[in-house]
Amino acid sequence: MNSKTQNKMAIGALYGIAGFVVLILLALLGYILISGTPQLSWHFLTAPAKAFLKGGGVGVQLFNSFYLLFLAMLISFPIALGAAIYLYEYAKNNWLTTTIRTAIEILSSLPSVVVGLFGFLFFVVKLRLGFSILSGAFALTFFNLPLLTRSIEDSLRTISETQREGGLALGLSRWETVTKVILPAAVPSILTGVILSAGRVFGEAAALIYTAGQSAPALNFMDWNPFNISSPLNPMRPAETLAVHIWKINSEGIMPDAKAISSGSSAVLVLAILIFNFAARYLGKRLYKRLTSA
Amino acid sequence: MKSTQQLERQLKRHSKAARLESWGRFISFSALLLIVAVVVGIIGFVASKGIATFATNHVSLWDFLTEKTWNPNIKDAHGNPEVGALPMIVGSFLITILSAIVATPFAIGTAVFMNEISPNRGAKILQPVTELLVGIPSVVYGFIGLSVVVPVTRAVFGGSGFGILSGTCVLFVMILPTVTSMSTDALKAVPRYYREASLALGATQWQTIYKVVLRAATPGLMTAVVFGMARAFGEALAVQMVIGNAALMPSSLVAPASTLTSVLTTGIGNTVMGSLQNNALWSLALVLLLMSLVFNLIIRLIGRKGRMQA
Numbered sequence: 001m002n003s004k005t006q007n008k009m010a011i012g013a014l015y016g017i018a019g020f021v022v023l024i025l026l027a028l029l030g031y032i033l034i035s036g037t038p039q040l041s042w043h044f045l046t047a048p049a050k051a052f053l054k055g056g057g058v059g060v061q062l063f064n065s066f067y068l069l070f071l072a073m074l075i076s077f078p079i080a081l082g083a084a085i086y087l088y089e090y091a092k093n094n095w096l097t098t099t100i101r102t103a104i105e106i107l108s109s110l111p112s113v114v115v116g117l118f119g120f121l122f123f124v125v126k127l128r129l130g131f132s133i134l135s136g137a138f139a140l141t142f143f144n145l146p147l148l149t150r151s152i153e154d155s156l157r158t159i160s161e162t163q164r165e166g167g168l169a170l171g172l173s174r175w176e177t178v179t180k181v182i183l184p185a186a187v188p189s190i191l192t193g194v195i196l197s198a199g200r201v202f203g204e205a206a207a208l209i210y211t212a213g214q215s216a217p218a219l220n221f222m223d224w225n226p227f228n229i230s231s232p233l234n235p236m237r238p239a240e241t242l243a244v245h246i247w248k249i250n251s252e253g254i255m256p257d258a259k260a261i262s263s264g265s266s267a268v269l270v271l272a273i274l275i276f277n278f279a280a281r282y283l284g285k286r287l288y289k290r291l292t293s294a
Numbered sequence: 295m296k297s298t299q300q301l302e303r304q305l306k307r308h309s310k311a312a313r314l315e316s317w318g319r320f321i322s323f324s325a326l327l328l329i330v331a332v333v334v335g336i337i338g339f340v341a342s343k344g345i346a347t348f349a350t351n352h353v354s355l356w357d358f359l360t361e362k363t364w365n366p367n368i369k370d371a372h373g374n375p376e377v378g379a380l381p382m383i384v385g386s387f388l389i390t391i392l393s394a395i396v397a398t399p400f401a402i403g404t405a406v407f408m409n410e411i412s413p414n415r416g417a418k419i420l421q422p423v424t425e426l427l428v429g430i431p432s433v434v435y436g437f438i439g440l441s442v443v444v445p446v447t448r449a450v451f452g453g454s455g456f457g458i459l460s461g462t463c464v465l466f467v468m469i470l471p472t473v474t475s476m477s478t479d480a481l482k483a484v485p486r487y488y489r490e491a492s493l494a495l496g497a498t499q500w501q502t503i504y505k506v507v508l509r510a511a512t513p514g515l516m517t518a519v520v521f522g523m524a525r526a527f528g529e530a531l532a533v534q535m536v537i538g539n540a541a542l543m544p545s546s547l548v549a550p551a552s553t554l555t556s557v558l559t560t561g562i563g564n565t566v567m568g569s570l571q572n573n574a575l576w577s578l579a580l581v582l583l584l585m586s587l588v589f590n591l592i593i594r595l596i597g598r599k600g601r602m603q604a
Binding site: 010013015021024086115125142173175209262 | 312315318322323325400404407411412419423425430431433441467524530555582586587
């Protein structure tokens with residue numbers, strides 16, 4: 001066989017492989033959206049779940065997912081921002097920095113179930129927070145920190161070195177240069193990173209099963225006092241999220257329409273991720289235009 | 295005299311900007327330290343709980359790693375608890391290696407297609423789709439496995455449909471986008487003039503890809519595969535939903551089995567803190583943790599080797 005035929009065959013095979021992969025991926029997305037979207041309705045998205053009967057919704061779970069996401073982001077963003085600033089702007093290239101980087105890499109490669117178990121051991125049992133939104137938010141924070149730190153550091157890296165030199169030449173301290181010059185320029189790409197990591201946190205379940213718990217007590221959406229037990233804002237109540245809900249009803253659910261509810265919830269999750277992705281791209285581009293007047 | 299002292303103090307005092315600077319430096323450094331503390335905390339806590347099985351309950355480490363019966367509630371003929379973790383360890387490795395073997399050719403093939411053969415279509419269709427799929431939650435993969443893969447396996451091979459094979463299928467689809475997008479990065483890092491030089495020598499496109507581009511990108515491609523394996527090894531819920539959760543040595547690919555993660559997810563809520571049953575589960579978590587450190591180490595070694603060649 002001469003090399004030309006070989007070339008043709010190999011490239012044909014690569015076309016086949018790529019086509020097959022596209023087919024799998026599209027079938028996957030198609031299956032989720034086609035089987036799930038018909039389940040979606042206002043009732044499904046707002047009604048509380050039912051344990052034994054048909055026709056329950058995922059209202060409470062959906063709220064819990066967003067609330068947990070919000071709290072986790074609230075805790076992890078400042079920490080990740082600080083860590084990224086130190087790593088990129090201050091840290092010298094020595095053994096200490098290398099060790100810290102290794103630690104962050106290890107944290108990002110830990111299976112999320114291990115992070116969840118640690119959260120269970122430390123927050124739920126040791127600190128007696130119980131299965132609560134707060135424990136879940138901390139577990140999600142741990143899960144999120146390394147990814148967010150890396151993405152913010154990458155954002156800082158994209159800002160040209162001349163901007164730093166400009167700030168320092170004007171007599172600003174390094175900290176002032178970072179907060180007044182570098183961060184404003186990096187906002188669009190930091191925002192993109194934050195939204196993308198929000199998508200990952202939104203779908204996380206393994207870290208939450210033993211921290212935020214697997215039950216979703218009924219909420220009274222008229223009661224916004226965070227200290228009342230039925231208030232949606234109470235951070236000490238157990239809170240099953242949408243992702244945990246899918247797992248739960250598939251492994252031990254007894255409602256007759258478990259499959260319909262799971263496909264509906266999967267579609268909601270995937271749609272949310274889609275929205276996060278598009279929002280990240282769109283907002284990033286838009287902010288970049290506005291801030292840089294490009 | 296007093297005024298000179300005052301003057302000295304005034305001159306030696308840090309300016310507002312200097313104080314702000316050290317303050318900001320301190321704050322950002324504490325944030326970093328916090329992350330390190332979390333890592334140390336996780337490893338320390340899980341290790342101390344995991345070692346308890348061997349230290350307090352006097353289970354021998356060798357038995358734990360090689361015995362085939364997992365039944366922490368029952369004691370065997372010698373009065374030792376039956377905590378042989380081999381079935382789970384084998385299950386985890388089997389499923390990880392199989393899914394990596396299946397996923398690698400597809401992932402690398404797709405990455406080559408995206409980069410070398412049809413960059414246009416790659417950037418327009420494949421790239422966004424893979425990026426999106428990297429973000430799909432694992433429970434969704436598990437649910438699809440449960441409602442599509444398991445029934446198909448049941449229809450084709452008989453049995454319950456739960457088992458290593460279904461788990462492999464789910465993990466294959468799950469790590470495919472991750473490995474593909476990392477392989478794409480590895481191929482992108484190969485300088486353009488490598489390809490130009492090869493084509494100028496009269497090599498065909500395939501010869502260029504096979505003999506030049508893939509060789510140059512090998513460390514990056516290996517990192518991508520190991521990364522995918524690490525993800526497969528640590529995946530809990532998607533696997534737990536389709537593997538069948540029977541803590542037995544896997545006798546065939548379609549018989550129910552279990553992995554470290556699946557036993558952990560189902561078991562930890564049903565045991566009492568501090569009991570042997572609970573400690574044994576923490577030992578499984580420790581194995582999981584150590585394996586993720588090993589994967590990390592492998593990625594590092596590959597990276598170092600790749601740098602030396604370049």
